Amino acid sequence: MKPAVFDYHSPVELEEALDLLDEFGYDAKIMSGGQSLIPMMNMRLARPQVLIDINNIAELDYIRVTDTGIQIGGLTRHFQVEESKEIERVCPLLTEGMKLIGHSQIRSRGTIGGSVAHADPTAELPVMLTTLGATITLASSEGVRTLTTDEFFLTYLTTTIEMNEILVSIDIPISPARTGYAIDEFTLRKGDFAIVLAAASVTLSEDGTVEAATLCLGGVDGVPVLLNEVTDELVGKVPDPAYIAECCNQIADLVDPEPDIHATSEYRKDLCITYAKRVLERAAARAVLR
Incomplete structure (x- = not known):
């Protein structure tokens, strides 16, 4: 057509x-x-x-990394973030997550701003940005405003962006030392939209216990879902796999995904538990290595 x-x-x-x-x-x-x-x-x-x-607006195409944060212009392509050595050094979650987005042809043309503004609940970027505590800056002829992901994403394919606004940048704070990240997803084929995806960050104290943690799921609601009930139980504890599994088992009572042609609600719940465990374990292990 x-x-x-x-x-x-x-x-x-x-x-x-x-x-x-x-x-x-x-x-x-x-x-x-x-x-x-x-x-x-x-x-x-x-x-x-x-x-x-807007492809010819050069001022929206950039990556800037400072001691306090990462700023990415709305017109920056996925592959630019994927291949950035600076981002890989300070925020490996972005590097890892970008590789899950579609195929290389998609990442060569798709933009950060376009993906975030599209607000697909099974997309990787909204989940990653929510996990990282990112903010989103919108511009109009009246000025600019900056929103948290919770303020920006409303529901399926719907955001609070106004008809006279353009998404101009994403800002991501630099995480403290001893922070590890992980992202993973279940798809029917490589490059397909995720049935369920999960991302996590874990920051460890000097004694090896969890100082802070974030767990975010996609594909279970109209927006990325933060599961603070799970991560709050990890704080102050040693993040061994058995304890992580115990904390994640409550997820079936915390999410209520809608069934569709790809998966039942119960199957999605099972996937949520499995992938939540997986990313939290990986993030904790990587926090030790950093």
């Missing part, structure tokens, strides 16, 4: 793109990588009257 007729604009500056959004409002759609939007347009699930292609 082919998309419905639309007008096309290709601004070279952010200000120009924001002016176009003000002019066309709800009739316009932003396109960056186009990995989700173009298929939707081809199937006529999306029919924007105006397409604003």
Whole structure:
């Protein structure tokens, strides 16, 4: 199929793109990588009257790493994050997670901002950013605002971004020493959307007990799900596999995933427990090594 007729604009500056959004409002759609939007347009699930292609806005394409955090421009491609040695050094979760996104062709065109704004609950980036405590910065002609992931993601494919806003950057704080990360997912085939995915971070104290931990699941709700009930029980304890398993067994009572053609609710619950255990164990082991 082919998309419905639309007008096309290709601004070279952010200000120009924001002016176009003000002019066309709800009739316009932003396109960056186009990995989700173009298929939707081809199937006529999306029919924007105006397409604003921001690929030529160079100011949105960057990776900056400082002593306190990582800032990634909204137009930065997945492969750029995947191949960044600086990010691998300070935040290996991003490096590991990027390799799970689709295939190399997808990662060569897909953008950070596009993936996050699309807000697919089975996508890797929303889960990783929630695990990392990232913030999301949006710009409009009226100014900028910065949101937590909890404030940004609303439900399936829905965020709080306004029709006159563009996602311009992601900010991720640098984790303390002795922090390990892990991410894993269950898919029917390599490159498919995940049935369930899990990501974790574990920070250890000098005595080897858990100082802080985060566990986030995707594919079980309309937004990434933080399971603080599990990680709170790990704090102050030695994270041996048996104790991690004991803490994770309660997950079946904490999540209520909807059944679909791929998996029943009970099967998804079982996957949540299995993958939660796996990523917490790996993150704890890696925290010891760092």
